[in-house]
Amino acid sequence: MFQQDLLKGRAIFLTGGGTGLGRSMALRFAELGARMYLVGRREEPLKEVCAEIHRAGGSAAYTTCDVRDYGAVEAAAEKAEQQFDRIDTVVNNAAGNFIARTEKLSPNAFNTVVGIVLNGSFHCTQAFAKRWIAQKLGGNVLSIVTTYAAANSGSGFVVPSACAKAGVLAMTTSLAVEWAKYHIRLNAIAPGPFPTEGAWSRLMPSRQFEEHAKDKHPMKRFGRHEELANLAAFLVSDMAEYINGECVVIDGGQWLRGAGEFNDLLMLPETAWETLEAARTKKS
Ligand code: HXC
Ligand code: NAP
Numbered sequence: 001m002f003q004q005d006l007l008k009g010r011a012i013f014l015t016g017g018g019t020g021l022g023r024s025m026a027l028r029f030a031e032l033g034a035r036m037y038l039v040g041r042r043e044e045p046l047k048e049v050c051a052e053i054h055r056a057g058g059s060a061a062y063t064t065c066d067v068r069d070y071g072a073v074e075a076a077a078e079k080a081e082q083q084f085d086r087i088d089t090v091v092n093n094a095a096g097n098f099i100a101r102t103e104k105l106s107p108n109a110f111n112t113v114v115g116i117v118l119n120g121s122f123h124c125t126q127a128f129a130k131r132w133i134a135q136k137l138g139g140n141v142l143s144i145v146t147t148y149a150a151a152n153s154g155s156g157f158v159v160p161s162a163c164a165k166a167g168v169l170a171m172t173t174s175l176a177v178e179w180a181k182y183h184i185r186l187n188a189i190a191p192g193p194f195p196t197e198g199a200w201s202r203l204m205p206s207r208q209f210e211e212h213a214k215d216k217h218p219m220k221r222f223g224r225h226e227e228l229a230n231l232a233a234f235l236v237s238d239m240a241e242y243i244n245g246e247c248v249v250i251d252g253g254q255w256l257r258g259a260g261e262f263n264d265l266l267m268l269p270e271t272a273w274e275t276l277e278a279a280r281t282k283k284s
Contacts, residue, residue, distance in 0.1 A: 002230070006237050008033030010235060011084035013077070015067055015124055018045025018096030020196030021144065021228055025091060028229035029236075036088060037080040039065040040094065059101045067079035067094050067120030069129075077127045086135070089236050090128050090166065092121035092143040093198070097161040098202045099262060101273055110160045117164035127182055129175075133263020138183025141175075142236050143168050145247065147190045147255040155260035158203070169247055176245025187235050193261070194223040205268065205276055212264065219252040 010027055016022040017038030023045070026036050030053040038046045038060065046062035053060035061083045066078040078113075080087050096116040100109065118141045125141050132139035148155035149165035172186045179186070193213060214220060231250055234240055249255065 002032060002233065002237075005052070005128075006032040006239070007133075009151075009237075010034040010089060011037065011080075011087045012089040012091060012236065013037045013080050013087045013124065013128065014048050014091040014093060015039050015065075015120065015209070017062070018042060018049055020198045021092040021194055021225060022091075022192070023049050024225035024229045025071075025093065026060070027052065028226070028233055030060055032054065032237075034059040034075050034089075035084050038062040038065070039076050042247060049123065051248070067123055068115040070123045073120075073123040075129050077122060077124075077131070081131070086137070087128055087139075088137075089140040089142070090124050091232070091236070092124055092141065095119055095144070095161070097158060097199070098158045099205060099276075103275065105160070113160035114164045114167075117161060118167040118171075121168045122123075124209045125186070129179060131235055132184055134177075136182075137167050139185075140236050141184065141186040143172055143188045144232075145172075145188045145190050145250055146171055146261070146265055147192055147249055148246075148260050149188075149190060150255075150259070153255065153259035155262045157262040157265045171246065173245045175238060178245060185241070187240070187243055187245070188247040189228065189231060189235065190247050190249045190251070192223055192254040193217075194228060194250075199240060203262070205265070205272065209265070209268075212267075215252050216257065216264070217252060218257050219254075221252070223250065223252065236262065248282065260282060 012034045014026055017026040019039045026049050030036050040046050042066050050060040050062050063076050063079050097112045116257045123145055144164040145168050148162050148170045154162045172188045176186045
């Protein structure tokens with residue numbers, strides 16, 4: 001469906017590009033001609049994805065960066081510009097999340113997720129937008145949120161994430177208007193369930209819950225990475241020039257069947273929560 005050079009000439013700064021959906025988007029964008037600049041906290045996965053892109057003949061570089069730290073984001077932005085001259089697109093994909101009974105959360109647990117998701121997305125967006133406004137050249141921001149980020153949804157048991165992702169959505173719609181005059185476009189994607197090690201290890205408490213989630217899904221299946229990567233490629237491409245301030249849901253109709261992906265954890269008995277919490281305490 002796409003021309004192979006759809007993203008030729010583009011330079012994309014993508015957070016959390018070493019794993020999961022970030023990795024899949026990085027590989028797809030590079031295949032479509034984009035130069036990729038990847039950031040995350042761990043070097044190894046970033047290095048591996050860059051090597052994979054190089055092997056396929058693409059262009060990619062990385063630096064480690066904790067998006068919670070504005071100074072670190074500024075430093076990464078500098079390096080990215082040195083590498084590719086100008087970055088024209090930011091993809092806010094990095095996230096932190098886990099399931100927990102909200103009454104048991106520590107203030108630091110809440111702040112950690114909000115710091116990565118909301119502050120991190122703001123840091124990356126603002127660091128590059130400042131440059132784009134000064135350069136008078138415009139830019140493009142895509143943020144990966146969740147279906148429970150919608151104001152009329154939310155979800156129990158992932159409250160820090162729901163609050164933070166709702167904030168990212170508010171940032172997207174607000175800035176789509178404020179910065180349109182600078183030719184800066186901001187959009188979001190709200191994915192349903194897409195199997196990744198990062199999400200599954202933290203959010204699926206048991207095989208049984210995973211089966212339940214699939215069984216309840218109207219299409220009886222989870223998302224495929226290429227489905228999301230193609231939607232993302234379209235939204236950041238010039239084909240979507242008039243799409244601004246939008247959030248596209250890609251979940252096979254899941255949330256229409258019942259908002260709040262993790263509300264069904266209400267079925268988990270107290271004893272199951274106690275076991276999960278004890279297992280986590282033992283590790284740390
Ligand atoms: C309760 C928890 C917790 C848990 C951590 N904390 N895990 N509290 N339940 N399961 C608390 C800790 O006790 C600590 O508080 C605070 O959170 C910070 O924890 P650290 O381990 O020190 O933080 P850090 O090393 O920075 O790691 C961040 C993280 C971790 C978010 C906790 O999970 C992470 O690195 N995640 C990145 C990847 C990720 O989450 N991917 C999933 C994205 S999926 P105290 O008070 O003890 O100091 C997604 C989509 C959802 O978002 C939809 C899917 C269908
Ligand atoms: P993932 O593989 O765990 O991806 C999260 C990435 O964020 C990791 O590469 C991680 O790398 C990076 N990251 C975390 N904290 C960071 C920080 N402080 N600074 C910089 N990078 C950081 O999970 P995923 O499932 O692919 O999730 C990708 C995106 O999709 C997230 O925004 C998530 O909320 C969203 N999403 C996923 C699903 C799903 O079903 N998978 C559904 C809805 C939405 P490091 O650990 O090396 O930093």
